[in-house]
Amino acid sequence: MADKPQDDSGGAEQRRAYYRLKYPESARPTVVADDMSLPVVELSEGGLRLVLLSATALDAGRPFQGQILFHDGGRLTIAGKVARMEGREAIIQLDRGISFKRMFAEQVWLHQHYRSAFDGEQSNPEA
DSSP: OOSSOBOTTTSOBOSSSSOOEEOOGGGOOEEEETTEEEEEEEEOSSEEEEEOOSSOOOOTTOEEEEEEEOTTSOEEEEEEEEEEEETTEEEEEESSOOOHHHHHHHHHHHHHHOHHHHTTSOOOOOO
16 A cells, blocks of 8 residues: 555545545445444544434543444454544544455445445445
């Protein structure tokens, strides 16, 4: 993986350590944690962004553990901490990141099934 990942908007460098994979609403994996089921908005090798469906906010610095459930039935146990809250979204920094292999598989699947989301259009599966 290159040290300076490219973003989806024509080649400008991201100012992040890892490429972030953004999921269309209908394709989001789910994190199960503390009796909550939380949609994943963004995923990277170092963290993830979750939507909180209830009014509960997570305190920054709080330990976070759960399991990501992917579209293909794959499961991945995660652990880290809440880095911050942004509105109804929690940004989780992982202690041990998502593998490059899983990130690549997710990116390929999204490009195959939700190409319009990468073209800046409304997301509709091409199934």
